[in-house]
Amino acid sequence: xxxxxxxxxxxxxxxxxxxxxxxxxxxxxxxxxxxxxxxxxxxxxxxxxxxxxxxxxxxxxxxxxxxxxxxxxxxxxxxxxxxxxxxxxxxxxxxxxxxxxxxxxxxxxxxxxxxxxxxxxxxxxxxxxxxxxxxxxxxxxxxxxxxxxxxxxxxxxxxxxxxxxxxxxxxxxxxxxxxxxxxxxxxxxxxxxxxxxxxxxxxxxxxxxxxxxxxxxxxxxxxxxxxxxxxxxxxxxxxxxxxxxxxxxxxxxxxxxxxxxxxxxxxxxxxxxxxxxxxxxxxxxxxxxxxxxxxxxxxxxxxxxxxxxxxxxxxxxxxxxxxxxxxxxxxxxxxxxxxxxxxxxxxxxxxxxxxxxxxxxxxxxxxxxxxxxxxxxxxxxxxxxxxxxxxxxxxxxxxxxxxxxxxxxxxxxxxxxxxxxxxxxxxxxxxxxxxxxxxxxxxxxxxxxxxxx
Amino acid sequence: xxxxxxxxxxxxxxxxxxxxxxxxxxxxxxxxxxxxxxxxxxxxxxxxxxxxxxxxxxxxxxxxxxxxxxxxxxxxxxxxxxxxxxxxxxxxxxxxxxxxxxxxxxxxxxxxxxxxxxxxxxxxxxxxxxxxxxxxxxxxxxxxxxxxxxxxxxxxxxxxxxxxxxxxxxxxxxxxxxxxxxxxxxxxxxxxxxxxxxxxxxxxxxxxxxxxxxxxxxxxxxxxxxxxxxxxxxxxxxxxxxxxxxxxxxxxxxxxxxxxxxxxxxxxxxxxxxxxxxxxxxxxxxxxxxxxxxxxxxxxxxxxxxxxxxxxxxxxxxxxxxxxxxxxxxxxxxxxxxxxxxxxxxxxxxxxxxxxxxxxxxxxxxxxxxxxxxxxxxxxxxxxxxxxxxxxxxxxxxxxxxxxxxxxxxxxxxxxxxxxxxxxxxxxxxxxxxxxxxxxxxxxxxxxxxxxx
Numbered sequence: 001x002x003x004x005x006x007x008x009x010x011x012x013x014x015x016x017x018x019x020x021x022x023x024x025x026x027x028x029x030x031x032x033x034x035x036x037x038x039x040x041x042x043x044x045x046x047x048x049x050x051x052x053x054x055x056x057x058x059x060x061x062x063x064x065x066x067x068x069x070x071x072x073x074x075x076x077x078x079x080x081x082x083x084x085x086x087x088x089x090x091x092x093x094x095x096x097x098x099x100x101x102x103x104x105x106x107x108x109x110x111x112x113x114x115x116x117x118x119x120x121x122x123x124x125x126x127x128x129x130x131x132x133x134x135x136x137x138x139x140x141x142x143x144x145x146x147x148x149x150x151x152x153x154x155x156x157x158x159x160x161x162x163x164x165x166x167x168x169x170x171x172x173x174x175x176x177x178x179x180x181x182x183x184x185x186x187x188x189x190x191x192x193x194x195x196x197x198x199x200x201x202x203x204x205x206x207x208x209x210x211x212x213x214x215x216x217x218x219x220x221x222x223x224x225x226x227x228x229x230x231x232x233x234x235x236x237x238x239x240x241x242x243x244x245x246x247x248x249x250x251x252x253x254x255x256x257x258x259x260x261x262x263x264x265x266x267x268x269x270x271x272x273x274x275x276x277x278x279x280x281x282x283x284x285x286x287x288x289x290x291x292x293x294x295x296x297x298x299x300x301x302x303x304x305x306x307x308x309x310x311x312x313x314x315x316x317x318x319x320x321x322x323x324x325x326x327x328x329x330x331x332x333x334x335x336x337x338x339x340x341x342x343x344x345x346x347x348x349x350x351x352x353x354x355x356x357x358x359x360x361x362x363x364x365x366x367x368x369x370x371x372x373x374x375x376x377x378x379x380x381x382x383x384x385x386x387x388x389x390x391x392x393x394x395x396x397x398x399x400x401x402x403x404x405x406x407x408x409x410x411x412x413x414x415x416x417x418x419x420x421x422x423x424x425x426x427x428x429x430x431x432x433x434x435x436x437x438x439x440x441x442x443x444x445x446x447x448x449x450x451x452x453x
Numbered sequence: 454x455x456x457x458x459x460x461x462x463x464x465x466x467x468x469x470x471x472x473x474x475x476x477x478x479x480x481x482x483x484x485x486x487x488x489x490x491x492x493x494x495x496x497x498x499x500x501x502x503x504x505x506x507x508x509x510x511x512x513x514x515x516x517x518x519x520x521x522x523x524x525x526x527x528x529x530x531x532x533x534x535x536x537x538x539x540x541x542x543x544x545x546x547x548x549x550x551x552x553x554x555x556x557x558x559x560x561x562x563x564x565x566x567x568x569x570x571x572x573x574x575x576x577x578x579x580x581x582x583x584x585x586x587x588x589x590x591x592x593x594x595x596x597x598x599x600x601x602x603x604x605x606x607x608x609x610x611x612x613x614x615x616x617x618x619x620x621x622x623x624x625x626x627x628x629x630x631x632x633x634x635x636x637x638x639x640x641x642x643x644x645x646x647x648x649x650x651x652x653x654x655x656x657x658x659x660x661x662x663x664x665x666x667x668x669x670x671x672x673x674x675x676x677x678x679x680x681x682x683x684x685x686x687x688x689x690x691x692x693x694x695x696x697x698x699x700x701x702x703x704x705x706x707x708x709x710x711x712x713x714x715x716x717x718x719x720x721x722x723x724x725x726x727x728x729x730x731x732x733x734x735x736x737x738x739x740x741x742x743x744x745x746x747x748x749x750x751x752x753x754x755x756x757x758x759x760x761x762x763x764x765x766x767x768x769x770x771x772x773x774x775x776x777x778x779x780x781x782x783x784x785x786x787x788x789x790x791x792x793x794x795x796x797x798x799x800x801x802x803x804x805x806x807x808x809x810x811x812x813x814x815x816x817x818x819x820x821x822x823x824x825x826x827x828x829x830x831x832x833x834x835x836x837x838x839x840x841x842x843x844x845x846x847x848x849x850x851x852x853x854x855x856x857x858x859x860x861x862x863x864x865x866x867x868x869x870x871x872x873x874x875x876x877x878x879x880x881x882x883x884x885x886x887x888x889x890x891x892x893x894x895x896x897x898x899x900x901x902x903x904x905x906x
Contacts, residue, residue, distance in 0.1 A: 003463055004528035010456055075457035076536075076832045083529075087603075105558055107832035109871065149829050150540075169622075172874035175881055176828050178906075375629050376602050379529045379560035418562065418871050421625035428628055453631075 004086065006249040008079040014244040015066055017237045020275040020347060022062035023282040026354055028233075028346035031318035032308060040318045047218055048226045052122040056234035064237065066118070073117045073150055077106045078241065082249035087377035089397070091452050096400035097255060098393055100413045101246045101273055104380060108173065110415030111269045112143035112229055115238035119227045120147035129223040130154040132216045134184065134209030137163050137337030138170025139383070139415060140229030145179035158184035158192075158212045161204035163337065169419045184209035191215055191314065206341070207313020207327070214316050230266025231311060231320075231345040239272025242412065247276050250410065257288065259396055261411040263388035264292040264301060264359070265339035267348040269414035277410075278356065290357040292348065293388040295339050295367075296434070297332040300325045301352060301359035309343055322349040334364050335384040335423035338415075360392055363434040367391045368427040369449035371417065376453060383415035384423045398448065457539065459702040461532040467697040468519055470690045473728040473800060475515035476735040479807055481686075481799035484771035485761060493771045500671055501679045505575040509687035517690065519571070526570045526603055530559045531694065535702035540830035542850070544905050549853035550708060551846055553866045554699045554726055557833060561626065563868030564722045565596035565682055568691035572680045573600035582676040583607040585669045587637065587662030590616055590790030591623025592836070592868060593682030598632035611637035611645075611665045614657035616790065622872045637662040644668055644767065659793070660766020660780070667769050683719025684764060684773075684798040692725025695865065700729050703863065710741065712849055714864040716841035717745040717754060717812070718792035720801040722867035730863075731809065743810040745801065746841040748792050748820075749887070750785040753778045754805060754812035762796055775802040787817050788876035789837040791868075813845055816887040820844045821880040822902035824870065829906060836868035837876045851901070 021027055030039035045054045056064060066074075085098040103111035123131060131153050135141030141157040148155040157179050164171055164183035174181045182188060184204045185195035189212040195202050202208075210228075217226035228235060250257060260277050262270030274290045281288045294301050300323050309324040311317035324343040331340035344352070351357045364384070371387035373394070374380065382390060389411040400407050417423070426432040474480055483492035498507045509517060519527075538551040556564035576584060584606050588594030594610040601608040610632050617624055617636040627634045635641060637657045638648035644664040648655050655661075663681075670679035681688060703710060713730050715723030727743045734741045747754050753776050762777040764770035777796040784793035797805070804810045817837070824840035826847070827833065835843060842864040853860050870876070879885040 002525070004525070005463060007460060007462065009460070010458060072455070072457070073832075107834075146832055150832075168878075169871065169874045172878050173834060173871070176825060176834055176874065176877045178829060372629060376631060379526075379599055379603075381560075381626060381629055418622065418626070421622045421629065424629045425621075425625050 243276030696729030
């Protein structure tokens, strides 16, 4: 019997999060207050975020305990399986060994609940009654709805109107879990009303939805806080349960990854898988490549510049030192909604700048072809975001074949695509378009995939 | 730490299916040929089904080996978790211990791949090139598409037109896995064309789709066979991996079920969970209640009559000895599409007739309320079919509370509802209707649930 999945017991789950800041050769520069250009203080952030989360945001401790109340909810779906992609290996006829960490098995279908649960927990512990947040395609909104319900918190989600109309199922998931979900722009906030005055048919944007959510939190400091699903240090921190489990599971598999791959939007699933492997690189000097994969149409890591920039379009957030396309960059309408973000966050940007990690960009036709091959060989229909990691893993496996040198590849399957099937429909109908010019490697890979699928 | 999930290793997975026919005090009567009214022979069935599946259909052996090729694919998602529903227990404030077997984690989101995989395997082994089948809501169609792709078989799915139009995501899952999916009635078959001639806007039915699929198989005996996702003995047999795992997992949990519950359409998830527990009842005389839960609007077990009836509307199939509402019964348009079937199959009907199992019916408002409570407390949005089992488990837990007597309840979470969210939307909007009269217990349970959720 060839082992397919490597599973930990609940007793083997990590009990601490790993904070990579403690091990970075160069720590990230501090976020700056937009008005004073001075490092933001805890006090300044406390009107927006729960205090414990700000402490984690600023912490340099290597390990931070996971509260038992959070672990209890993690156990609903964690530990998640690590899977040997034997079907994909066979289809590619590659000497590479390919593994993936399957984060698609969570209640919301992605890795997002890993941070939604502690964020809801710490807010509740502080006596907060209500959370606000924004969501694009709805993966984050569904996850925080699930977590907020668990801790008895009210939740107001501002969902970008175009997604609100196009993705009713994700909205219904939020409502089934008891959250209020409004299309953004809404009439609930001044920034929403202003946008509607300018254009009553405004289809919204993530930046505008963030502005609405932050505004509502700031107006009710007595009982309301805002929360965010990626980019920030504490969010990446919470996701390290993924990589810590994967380190133990790769040992069970008697395999050592040569390359670790994650798709990249704000960085949370990428960091969650890779940081605990980077810990071993820092501490034990292990040889390891870590690759962040972004859409060719939103290439902040491969084509952006490193500078201080806002986290949102309106400029409400602190200035963050990061690779960015500019906070007014309008991403193309690709299906991987979770990767449509202009900036990369402070930690990942510093790691890239220091040459500790690499970045690649992939166009969406290649990612969807990779997603279909994965669905046919491994049985799971991946989220459009996750297909970026799959495409990069396939490229790596092809190189292993061409070079005649085996290697071990590990990627993160950050979510499933059962509520994103219109992307596959367009690919299969031949109407899917790319928003960025292709290169020879892209064409060659897509040709190869189309021959197999 | 309170253990939440009980997980087996791949090495602990069952290697044989359990055939309850070997242990039944009264074996089911044989299926009859519709013309001769004589028991159908293997030869007569071999134009429709693969030979190995007919052997299993007629087998009286207690255990049948699971081929290694099938086990290999099972390992993509199996073994599935057994979960203690601690969140649900707390919300109900019940002395009962509630467990569920989580079959929603499969690639297609339900238990259906457990039989889709061996059906595709045996057809492939016989040299069959193409499969035909029908599907309603699409859970079965998606599962057999996944399995057919794995064994390189072509697949033609006839999907009831009303579902084809209303549930594009399930159709897209089939197409992503490479299946051809046509709305039924289609122009591909004589029965489809005749239906379209009668009514060009015909919205189709499961019975008509079965006729189309069987007809296409019969026209190409050289390389095509038909397959079915429930009702038949060999389908129930394949599903017994569920219950065999659950028996081992309940032992890990140091718990012994007093009552085992499954929702009931054609019987496959119900049988899959309960038959291995009935084995212990037969062999060791254990005390155990086994409850099949059907929609109040399709009450074949609780209000049907036991007689020989056809499996399809058109009368193409053999006559099956079973509880039935009549093969021309038109079920109401409830959301639990998988439970909209007029008959109960031979084995389950015999068990009910002999008093070995019980049956209950539940209206859909109660089931959806139960589903929302489950989503909020256990984090998983259940399929409308599965909410019937949840509703019955909640009734049982309420009785435990009222009687002040603890008990252990086990139910099957046969699938998730991420592609069925319109059911929840209607419930939340207050527009969901029932198709069968309620009784005092129903009203009381719905009131209770509405207070909690």
